[in-house]
Amino acid sequence: xxxxxxxxxxxxxxxxxxxxxxxxxxxxxxxxxxxxxxxxxxxxxxxxxxxxxxxxxxxxxxxxxxxxxxxxxxxxxxxxxxxxxxxxxxxxxxxxxxxxxxxxxxxxxxxxxxxxxxxxxxxxxxxxxxxxxxxxxxxxxxxxxxxxxxxxxxxxxxxxxxxxxxxxxxxxxxxxxxxxxxxxxxxxxxxxxxxxxxxxxxxxxxxxxxxxxxxxxxxxxxxxxxxxxxxxxxxxxxxxxxxxxxxxxxxxxxxxxxxxxxxxxxxxxxxxxxxxxxxxxxxxxxxxxxxxxxxxxxxxxxxxxxxxxxxxxxxxxxxxxxxxxxxxxxxxxxxxxxxxxxxxxxxxxxxxxxxxxxxxxxxxxxxxxxxxxxxxxxxxxxxxxxxxxxxxxxxxxxxxxxxxxxxxxxxxxxxxxxxxxxxxxxxxxxxxxxxxxxxxxxxxxxxxxxxxxxxxxxxxxxxxxxxxxxxxxxxxxxxxxxxxxxxxxxxxxxxxxxxxxxxxxxxxxxxxxxxxxxxxxxxxxxxxxxxxxxxxxxxxxxxxxxxxxxxxxxxxxxxxxxxxxxxxxxxxxxxxxxxxxxxxxxxxxxxxxxxxxxxxxxxxxxxxxxxxxxxxxxxxxxxxxxxxxxxxxxxxxxxxxxxxxxxxxxxxxxxxxxxxxxxxxxxxxxxxxxxxxxxxxxxxxxxxxxxxxxxxxxxxxx
Amino acid sequence: xxxxxxxxxxxxxxxxxxxxxxxxxxxxxxxxxxxxxxxxxxxxxxxxxxxxxxxxxxxxxx
Numbered sequence: 001x002x003x004x005x006x007x008x009x010x011x012x013x014x015x016x017x018x019x020x021x022x023x024x025x026x027x028x029x030x031x032x033x034x035x036x037x038x039x040x041x042x043x044x045x046x047x048x049x050x051x052x053x054x055x056x057x058x059x060x061x062x063x064x065x066x067x068x069x070x071x072x073x074x075x076x077x078x079x080x081x082x083x084x085x086x087x088x089x090x091x092x093x094x095x096x097x098x099x100x101x102x103x104x105x106x107x108x109x110x111x112x113x114x115x116x117x118x119x120x121x122x123x124x125x126x127x128x129x130x131x132x133x134x135x136x137x138x139x140x141x142x143x144x145x146x147x148x149x150x151x152x153x154x155x156x157x158x159x160x161x162x163x164x165x166x167x168x169x170x171x172x173x174x175x176x177x178x179x180x181x182x183x184x185x186x187x188x189x190x191x192x193x194x195x196x197x198x199x200x201x202x203x204x205x206x207x208x209x210x211x212x213x214x215x216x217x218x219x220x221x222x223x224x225x226x227x228x229x230x231x232x233x234x235x236x237x238x239x240x241x242x243x244x245x246x247x248x249x250x251x252x253x254x255x256x257x258x259x260x261x262x263x264x265x266x267x268x269x270x271x272x273x274x275x276x277x278x279x280x281x282x283x284x285x286x287x288x289x290x291x292x293x294x295x296x297x298x299x300x301x302x303x304x305x306x307x308x309x310x311x312x313x314x315x316x317x318x319x320x321x322x323x324x325x326x327x328x329x330x331x332x333x334x335x336x337x338x339x340x341x342x343x344x345x346x347x348x349x350x351x352x353x354x355x356x357x358x359x360x361x362x363x364x365x366x367x368x369x370x371x372x373x374x375x376x377x378x379x380x381x382x383x384x385x386x387x388x389x390x391x392x393x394x395x396x397x398x399x400x401x402x403x404x405x406x407x408x409x410x411x412x413x414x415x416x417x418x419x420x421x422x423x424x425x426x427x428x429x430x431x432x433x434x435x436x437x438x439x440x441x442x443x444x445x446x447x448x449x450x451x452x453x454x455x456x457x458x459x460x461x462x463x464x465x466x467x468x469x470x471x472x473x474x475x476x477x478x479x480x481x482x483x484x485x486x487x488x489x490x491x492x493x494x495x496x497x498x499x500x501x502x503x504x505x506x507x508x509x510x511x512x513x514x515x516x517x518x519x520x521x522x523x524x525x526x527x528x529x530x531x532x533x534x535x536x537x538x539x540x541x542x543x544x545x546x547x548x549x550x551x552x553x554x555x556x557x558x559x560x561x562x563x564x565x566x567x568x569x570x571x572x573x574x575x576x577x578x579x580x581x582x583x584x585x586x587x588x589x590x591x592x593x594x595x596x597x598x599x600x601x602x603x604x605x606x607x608x609x610x611x612x613x614x615x616x617x618x619x620x621x622x623x624x625x626x627x628x629x630x631x632x633x634x635x636x637x638x639x640x641x642x643x644x645x646x647x648x649x650x651x652x653x654x655x656x657x658x659x660x661x662x663x664x665x666x667x668x669x670x671x672x673x674x675x676x677x678x679x680x681x682x683x684x685x686x687x688x689x690x691x692x693x694x695x696x697x698x699x700x701x702x
Numbered sequence: 703x704x705x706x707x708x709x710x711x712x713x714x715x716x717x718x719x720x721x722x723x724x725x726x727x728x729x730x731x732x733x734x735x736x737x738x739x740x741x742x743x744x745x746x747x748x749x750x751x752x753x754x755x756x757x758x759x760x761x762x763x764x
Contacts, residue, residue, distance in 0.1 A: 081750060081751065151750070153746075153750075155747060155750040155751065221751050224751045225751055228752065230748035230749050230751075230752060231748055231751075234744050234747050235736045235739065235744065238732065238736060239729075239732060239733070242728070242729070242732055246728075247725075250718075250721075268718050271718075502725075506718065506720070506721050
């Protein structure tokens with residue numbers, strides 16, 4: 001027998017970080033939610049405007065709240081399943097503080113508008129490098145622990161942890177390929193269609209391998225623990241593990257249905273998304289059936305209550321996801337609040353409730369005491385559940401109502417709601433109710449924090465839990481393949497890698513072979529220097545969080561926005577800015593729809609002037625801030641490095657071109673009597689230059 | 703030259719088919735292994751999280 005101890009302290013720290021950052025992330029989300037009802041809550045400062053805090057919310061809840069809880073859940077269960085202390089205390093703490101530093105860096109840079117614009121990958125390149133390093137530390141620590149284990153076979157939870165680590169590493173590296181311009185600015189190596197495919201291959205699998213696989217692992221450990229009975233079917237867990245990781249990696253293109261992505265890739269994404277129902281529901285059923293014969297305990301035990309709702313929410317959103325991947329359903333749901341409802345069933349229900357269940361179980365264990373108040377935990381459960389329902393239902397209603405309004409035609413064959421704002425007005429009350437749901441959910445978390453604090457106070461924290469187990473003797477495992485595999489972690493890791501790379505390579509590589517200028521549109525030209533500055537401002541302010549740039553080939557969209565978007569129009573878009581939500585109208589053809597510079601100049605100062613009832617915040621700081629013309633040459637140079645064909649030496653003439661274009665736009669605005677002496681260097685002029693360019697190249701063809 | 707790449711994209715539908723075949727074969731092989739799996743081993747694996755729990759262990763029969 002060897003004596004050793006389990007490290008509980010690292011688990012405690014990750015749990016604390018999860019609760020603290022969970023509060024922050026959710027409060028930011030709540031603010032963003034209410035901003036859609038009261039635009040005044042944008043506070044007229046750049047740092048608190050929706051376009052900047054929406055990414056702050058998503059990053060905080062995904063990587064800080066869920067991420068920290070995931071590390072806590074993994075580190076606690078990993079040690080016990082392997083009968084070994086974590087590989088290295090130093091690596092554990094490097095992992096912890098490194099991750100918190102990244103979160104702090106995100107919390108500072110995102111409100112400052114330092115962003116790549118790619119969803120859930122908004123952080124700029126120095127932070128991307130830091131994430132890679134911390135992820136490697138986490139990997140060494142985990143694999144190291146597995147290698148020094150005292151248990152020959154790896155339980156199913158650990159496979160999920162390994163798959164998480166391998167896949168997130170691959171996704172993060174590929175999607176973060178970018179060309180630095182300065183310390184805080186970079187351009188994606190990929191452009192247009194390719195960038196979109198890589199981004200959503202990443203985005204979808206961030207959901208799959210950051211929010212799903214680690215939590216399935218956590219479910220497979222904590223649910224049997226809490227129910228005190230083994231998992232329903234171990235064989236089912238093997239089947240659904242391999243199917244899940246193999247199929248998930250293909251499903252990304254369902255985020256791009258009806259866009260300019262090649263059709264074969266869209267179909268591929270849809271087919272694999274439908275197939276995903278099987279392994280997802282395999283996992284859900286395995287979780288729920290584990291409670292077979294123990295349902296009476298679910299009535300009493302708050303831990304089990306949270307877990308049952310979590311697993312049920314998992315089942316619901318993994319049924320809804322494939323349904324949303326059907327092209328005809330997607331045609332209605334995409335770009336609407338339906339998707340917001342969908343992700344919050346997953347986020348609040350599956351991740352949130354599983355984390356709460358795990359916390360209610362871990363705190364009494366690690367502090368060697370009983371839960372302070374079962375009644376408070378039950379209150380949290382009911383308030384939280386109600387919160388999810390009141391959050392999601394209005395969003396479903398809003399999504400469907402708005403989408404049907406977008407698509408409605410009058411008897412004469414014109415759009416029934418030609419003014420986009422009419423469709424916004426009709427769903428505004430839903431935004432308010434959603435905010436109430438979110439508030440309830442946060443109140444629940446607050447109750448939990450109090451309950452856990454009191455629990456900890458009533459016990460004594462066990463930083464190092466003594467344990468003993470016989471050393472693992474070296475012997476060759478013989479027998480059926482999977483049994484051997486369970487004892488060979490490195491081979492297991494390699495096989496997991498192979499399984500996810502098959503999908504990744506076969507899906508991504510062909511799209512790269514369609515070289516950027518292949519479905520050529522001769523009239524599509526690189527952006528002018530002023531437009532590039534404007535595009536940077538568009539990215540900085542996070543305009544893509546509310547405005548898409550992708551006119552889909554539907555009659556309702558071509559009637560509203562003009563000719564549908566073509567792949568060839570985006571070949572110089574580093575990064576692509578198609579967006580994923582239309583809180584405001586599509587801007588893909590803005591240059592044709594709204595060519596008046598004066599209109600934009602007036603609109604951005606006070607959106608409700610031009611569009612009464614608009615939810616758009618004011619952007620008045622753009623009128624006083626100037627663009628940095630020192631940067632122009634660097635921007636051109638970086639763009640050329642990622643493949644945009646500016647001729648050699650163009651950077652020397654770029655500023656002259658920029659000033660000439662700014663002069664033209666300012667002069668155009670000054671034609672209207674109420675404007676005079678407009679600052680030619682102001683950011684608003686650059687932004688207007690970009691907006692006036694959007695979608696216009698294609699019509700130059702004739 | 704790019705045209706060459708573009709034309710080769712015709713072959714692209716073979717990729718997913720190959721992949722589906724790989725997955726299907728793997729899946730069938732997996733089912734066979736599982737079917738042949740030792741019952742005692744399965745029970746041992748199932749009970750792993752409960753190992754250091756001295757409370758009553760309940761069986762969840764498959």
